[in-house]
Amino acid sequence: MERKIKVLVWSEGTEPKSVYPNGINGEIASFLRELPNVEVYTSSFNDSEFGLSERTLFGVDVLVWWGHQKHDKVPDEIVSRIVKRVKNDGMGFIPLHSSHFSKPFISLMGTKCKLGSWREDGRSEYVHVFNRKHPIASGIEDFVIEQEEMYGEPFEVPKPDDVVFVSIFEADGAIFRSGLTWKVGKGKVFYFRPGHETYPTYRNENVKRIIKNAVLWVARA
Numbered sequence: 001m002e003r004k005i006k007v008l009v010w011s012e013g014t015e016p017k018s019v020y021p022n023g024i025n026g027e028i029a030s031f032l033r034e035l036p037n038v039e040v041y042t043s044s045f046n047d048s049e050f051g052l053s054e055r056t057l058f059g060v061d062v063l064v065w066w067g068h069q070k071h072d073k074v075p076d077e078i079v080s081r082i083v084k085r086v087k088n089d090g091m092g093f094i095p096l097h098s099s100h101f102s103k104p105f106i107s108l109m110g111t112k113c114k115l116g117s118w119r120e121d122g123r124s125e126y127v128h129v130f131n132r133k134h135p136i137a138s139g140i141e142d143f144v145i146e147q148e149e150m151y152g153e154p155f156e157v158p159k160p161d162d163v164v165f166v167s168i169f170e171a172d173g174a175i176f177r178s179g180l181t182w183k184v185g186k187g188k189v190f191y192f193r194p195g196h197e198t199y200p201t202y203r204n205e206n207v208k209r210i211i212k213n214a215v216l217w218v219a220r221a
């Protein structure tokens with residue numbers, strides 16, 4: 001039998017319960033569990049050792065990360081633990097949305113990871129499949145997320161290996177590279193933009209499929 005892929009879905013826990021009663025980590029875990037041969041765990045900022053103990057991190061092949069307001073409160077010691085797991089051991093890392101400013105992502109990228117602009121206007125996001133051949137785009141056609149926050153370029157990250165998705169925002173036609181991959185040391189990183197916490201983005205069928213595809217892709221170093 002094929003060895004199971006072990007995935008940890010982490011959230012800082014500041015997402016509103018009215019939108020995500022089980023947290024964004026719980027929401028994502030629930031659809032990842034539909035994948036065969038995948039074992040899914042959740043933890044959060046509020047757990048002991050921030051839900052990111054050495055033992056926890058050494059037990060998983062993929063870390064999915066959602067954070068927004070508590071980036072700076074994650075201790076550097078834990079951040080270097082994550083970075084080492086990615087670079088030296090090939091753990092996959094999937095930072096979502098506002099996690100562009102998370103310490104592990106900034107550390108892995110080695111840049112400031114700033115956005116050109118952002119606006120929480122609840123208008124729609126058109127997600128264009130830019131690289132149709134990439135495994136993360138498997139089964140995905142261009143789609144619309146009815147309500148999202150907008151992000152605009154320039155996104156201050158190193159040149160990605162692949163631009164899988166590009167988003168265009170309804171309000172003013174701003175453009176953002178919304179699905180990007182990098183190989184960092186032995187590990188794979190996939191940044192995916194959608195997922196502002198006041199909108200039910202992680203219940204969108206295309207978003208779910210993309211995150212499932214991404215878990216399978218980053219798990220294979």
Ligand code: ZN
Nearest residue numbers: 098149196197
């Ligand atoms: Zn946001």
